Amino acid sequence: MGEDDNFEMHINDTLECGAGLCNTEAVRKIVEEGPGMIRELMEIGAKFSKENGALLLGKEGGHSMNRIIHAKDLTGKEIERALLNKISKNNKIRLFEYYFAIDLLTEKNLKKKLSKDLRCYGIYAFNVKSGKVDKIIAGTTILATGGAGQIYLHTTNPAIATGDGIAMGYRAGCEISNMEFIQFHPTALYDPENDERTGQVFLISEAVRGAGAVLKTIKGKEFMKAYDKRGSLAPRDIVARAIDNEMKKSGDTHVLLDLSKIGIERIKNEFPNIYKYCLTKGIDITKQMIPVVPAAHYTCGGIKTDLNGRTNVKDLYASGEVTMTGVHGANRLASNSLLEAMVFSNAIYTDINGKVNSKNYSRKDLSGIKKNTYDWDDDGMENTEEWILISHNKKEIKEVMSDYIGIVRNTLRLERAYRRIVMMKDEIKDFYDKTKVNVDLLELRNLVTVAFLVISSAMKRKESRGLHYMSDFPGKDDKNFLKDTVISKINYKL
Numbered sequence: 294m295g296e297d298d299n300f301e302m303h304i305n306d307t308l309e310c311g312a313g314l315c316n317t318e319a320v321r322k323i324v325e326e327g328p329g330m331i332r333e334l335m336e337i338g339a340k341f342s343k344e345n346g347a348l349l350l351g352k353e354g355g356h357s358m359n360r361i362i363h364a365k366d367l368t369g370k371e372i373e374r375a376l377l378n379k380i381s382k383n384n385k386i387r388l389f390e391y392y393f394a395i396d397l398l399t400e401k402n403l404k405k406k407l408s409k410d411l412r413c414y415g416i417y418a419f420n421v422k423s424g425k426v427d428k429i430i431a432g433t434t435i436l437a438t439g440g441a442g443q444i445y446l447h448t449t450n451p452a453i454a455t456g457d458g459i460a461m462g463y464r465a466g467c468e469i470s471n472m473e474f475i476q477f478h479p480t481a482l483y484d485p486e487n488d489e490r491t492g493q494v495f496l497i498s499e500a501v502r503g504a505g506a507v508l509k510t511i512k513g514k515e516f517m518k519a520y521d522k523r524g525s526l527a528p529r530d531i532v533a534r535a536i537d538n539e540m541k542k543s544g545d546t547h548v549l550l551d552l553s554k555i556g557i558e559r560i561k562n563e564f565p566n567i568y569k570y571c572l573t574k575g576i577d578i579t580k581q582m583i584p585v586v587p588a589a590h591y592t593c594g595g596i597k598t599d600l601n602g603r604t605n606v607k608d609l610y611a612s613g614e615v616t617m618t619g620v621h622g623a624n625r626l627a628s629n630s631l632l633e634a635m636v637f638s639n640a641i642y643t644d645i646n647g648k649v650n651s652k653n654y655s656r657k658d659l660s661g662i663k664k665n666t667y668d669w670d671d672d673g674m675e676n677t678e679e680w681i682l683i684s685h686n687k688k689e690i691k692e693v694m695s696d697y698i699g700i701v702r703n704t705l706r707l708e709r710a711y712r713r714i715v716m717m718k719d720e721i722k723d724f725y726d727k728t729k730v731n732v733d734l735l736e737l738r739n740l741v742t743v744a745f746l747v748i749s750s751a752m753k754r755k756e757s758r759g760l761h762y763m764s765d766f767p768g769k770d771d772k773n774f775l776k777d778t779v780i781s782k783i784n785y786k787l
């Protein structure tokens with residue numbers, strides 16, 4: 294949307310960052326349809342940062358131009374506020390709060406089979422308030438459950454980012470693609486008093502480096518130029534690996550981000566949330582450098598979809614971080630994610646309206662399907678009193694993932710992680726099969742499944758590309774690996 298910018302430049306930046314694995318058509322789609330989506334968001338009330346009446350365009354790592362439309366330093370929250378406000382006025386939309394989606398309803402849940410295709414008929418959902426599991430029958434189902442950062446000890450993701458949709462999709466037979474590409478954000482606040490349970494760390498947005506902040510070692514030495522000519526604004530994978538390397542060389546627990554070039558007024562004005570949060574931790578970022586460490590930030594892989602957001606399961610769509618649309622390839626270009634979520638959600642809406650993919654079920658058909666679907670059966674299952682098993686298992690998964698399959702990987706570590714996760718997966722399945730469901734147990738089951746998918750995908754890629762760095766295969770191998778990794782339960786072989 295910037296005057297000196299154009300679609301081709303944004304496309305090229307995205308492709309370069311994606312290290313050969315982006316689907317150019319998907320990239321072109323989000324770039325070209327993005328401005329229209331942003332205008333629509335503004336029409337429904339989203340308020341983005343402006344200067345002299347014009348949108349203020351920020352710059353982030355890997356972008357050759359200032360082009361990031363943002364709402365101060367809480368863009369996602371502003372989009373969510375505007376959308377929730379809009380749907381609260383639409384009486385055709387019903388929100389089911391306090392429901393936790395457990396599994397997709399497919400042919401195997403029907404008493405009498407209806408189709409030869411792998412088809413989705415809705416979900417089983419745990420009603421957190423009643424403690425019962427309900428069937429929600431739908432002609433079309435869209436998974437929009439977000440990413441899976443919670444498989445790691447330190448993540449910028451919220452506690453809900455347990456990869457539920459990816460695990461549900463995998464269990465139902467969806468193709469899951471490129472799970473080895475987990476983006477670590479280079480600059481999360483280093484906080485020794487961090488909440489160990491959720492592992493959620495506070496993000497120091499890339500826009501801070503875009504505004505001129507520079508990374509330094511604890512001794513005060515700038516180091517990024519030695520790794521990349523773009524210095525502190527190199528793409529995230531390069532910056533995260535550089536920080537990881539500096540920390541390993543020095544034994545330090547973190548590095549520092551120096552904001553002195555930005556200026557006090559601009560810091561307070563453009564980064565009010567970061568400024569206030571750091572103050573609560575005793576750090577005045579207008580005077581002091583911020584201690585930072587890399588943390589798991591974005592799941593580039595997920596349920597494979599086409600340009601209409603369709604999955605390989607009929608009547609099932611997916612949108613947002615739960616997907617692998619082909620936009621991000623081996624590494625997501627900063628801030629392409631919200632754009633991808635908007636553009637692909639719009640594509641899904643258009644596709645469903647066209648009724649090309651989905652069957653046009655009447656209310657009567659749907660109630661027939663409901664009768665034909667098995668009820669959730671937990672007769673004979675017990676309420677767990679073994680909370681310790683759940684919390685220990687969660688911690689163990691996070692430790693295995695962080696120790697063996699973080700920023701730098703190798704075959705030995707992957708094999709070790711695989712053995713441990715497969716054992717945990719079996720144990721958790723055993724426990725799940727005899728226990729009445731609750732949110733913690735359901736999340737644990739999903740976390741171990743997603744961890745398994747990340748490790749299995751990483752083991753298939755014996756090269757280094759984008760976010761997947763193998764110390765024993767340090768180079769790119771286009772001959773064998775210039776392709777997406779795809780895993781599906783139906784034809785899965787390691």
Ligand SMILES: Cc1cc2nc3c(=O)[nH]c(=O)nc-3n(C[C@H](O)[C@H](O)[C@H](O)COP(=O)(O)OP(=O)(O)OC[C@H]3O[C@@H](n4cnc5c(N)ncnc54)[C@H](O)[C@@H]3O)c2cc1C
Binds near residue numbers: 392615
């Ligand atoms: C700190 C931070 C900063 C970021 N900054 C940017 C940025 O500046 N620009 C950008 O483009 N991207 C940014 N990203 C990435 C971007 O915010 C996410 O990719 C995006 O919000 C994902 O949206 P989503 O709708 O797919 O999922 P989410 O926003 O995570 O929403 C998923 C929803 O599904 C619900 N859910 C999950 N599981 C279940 C279940 N089993 N049953 C019922 N409900 C469920 C959750 O409660 C949640 O409401 C940032 C991410 C983080 C963590």
